Amino acid sequence: MAIFSTLTPVFVAVLCIVIALIFKNFNKSEKKPKTLDSKPPVPTRPWVDEDLQDDTEINPDEDDDELAESEGDVSHVPFSPPRYSEAEMLHRSQEFYALMNARRSVRFISPEPVPRDIIENVIRAAGTAPSGAHTEPWTFVVVADAQTKSEIRRIVEEEEEINYKQRMGEKWVTDLKRLRTNWVKEYLDTAPFLILIFKQTYGMHPSGKKKTHYYNEISVSISCGILLAALQNAGLVTVTTTPLNCGPQLRQLLQRPLNEKLLMLLPAGFPSKDATVPQLSRKPLDDIMVFV
Numbered sequence: 640m641a642i643f644s645t646l647t648p649v650f651v652a653v654l655c656i657v658i659a660l661i662f663k664n665f666n667k668s669e670k671k672p673k674t675l676d677s678k679p680p681v682p683t684r685p686w687v688d689e690d691l692q693d694d695t696e697i698n699p700d701e702d703d704d705e706l707a708e709s710e711g712d713v714s715h716v717p718f719s720p721p722r723y724s725e726a727e728m729l730h731r732s733q734e735f736y737a738l739m740n741a742r743r744s745v746r747f748i749s750p751e752p753v754p755r756d757i758i759e760n761v762i763r764a765a766g767t768a769p770s771g772a773h774t775e776p777w778t779f780v781v782v783a784d785a786q787t788k789s790e791i792r793r794i795v796e797e798e799e800e801i802n803y804k805q806r807m808g809e810k811w812v813t814d815l816k817r818l819r820t821n822w823v824k825e826y827l828d829t830a831p832f833l834i835l836i837f838k839q840t841y842g843m844h845p846s847g848k849k850k851t852h853y854y855n856e857i858s859v860s861i862s863c864g865i866l867l868a869a870l871q872n873a874g875l876v877t878v879t880t881t882p883l884n885c886g887p888q889l890r891q892l893l894q895r896p897l898n899e900k901l902l903m904l905l906p907a908g909f910p911s912k913d914a915t916v917p918q919l920s921r922k923p924l925d926d927i928m929v930f931v
Contacts, residue, residue: 713773738871740921745876746820747914748830748906753875755783758832758907761869768862771853776839777862780893783832790892791835792827795882795904799824826878830906834877835889836863837899856902863903870907876914880904 723731762779770776782788827833838859842850852858863879870877882889886901 739868742867742871743876743916744878745910745914745916746826746878747911748826748876748908749911750829750831751909753831753908757873757875758834761866761873761875761907762834764869765862765866768858768865770858770862771855772851774839774842774850774852774855774858776842776852776855777859778837778839778895778899779866780835780837780895781832782835782893785828787892788828788830788833791833791889791904792824794888794892795824795827795880795885798882798884798888801884824880826906829911830908832907834866834905834907835893835901836866836903836905837890837895838902840898840900843898859902863905866905870905874909875907876910877905877907880906 758781762781765779766775766777768777782791836859838855839852840855841852844850867877867879880903882901882904889901889904890897890899
């Protein structure tokens with residue numbers, strides 16, 4: 640009994656130490672970082688080019704001193720577009736749908752010359768697109784020079800090969816295989832014209848101050864749609880190309896200012912005699928329209 644009484648304080652002290660160690664180890668396990676075996680979360684979005692991200696903001700983050708003052712009021716004039724009968728409206732809408740339904744992305748483009756006037760007119764049509772606060776934040780660079788086209792092809796193919804092999808991911812590449820697309824872009828050499836569409840992230844006033852371009856990416860995207868329709872209407876073919884990670888190099892090659900970012904590249908010309916396109920079908924109206 641005397642021995643037990645002597646050992647009791649020692650036993651209590653040891654017990655306290657053991658409890659303290661258990662508590663300490665428990666806290667460490669709670670704060671322990673993930674092991675090497677733990678897998679990082681799988682990204683839900685494919686890799687995209689920073690130049691293609693929409694950076695438009697309602698309230699730009701520039702200093703007030705750098706922004707130009709708002710422009711004065713714009714005078715309004717009467718507007719009386721032509722009014723068609725219902726029968727004519729139906730006929731015109733059906734004709735336009737038939738024209739656009741025949742549009743295909745063509746990767747086999749003939750070197751046959753195309754009159755420059757036609758390209759200028761389709762660019763004029765694209766320039767009629769609506770834009771935020773009518774800032775018209777687009778620049779269309781038309782390339783006809785053979786050496787410049789070859790340099791564009793070199794830049795695009797070098798980056799596209801990296802995209803296909805490293806950046807895009809297995810699923811993205813697999814989805815493109817059925818369309819037989821890869822990083823080889825022969826049409827960048829053969830097409831008589833390459834149209835590079837740049838979005839202007841901001842404009843410049845003669846005073847040197849910045850001019851805000853609201854919703855610049857949406858505005859330029861609308862103009863690209865009109866450009867595709869204008870090319871189809873003129874009997875020319877193209878394929879929409881978004882050369883990922885090529886924007887800065889192409890901007891430098893074409894000597895464009897820093898406020899311009901490449902959005903899209905369109906080769907334009909006649910289809911080659913042996914041109915082929917994937918046999919695809921479009922979604923029916925019920926799958927793309929909701930009538931409320």
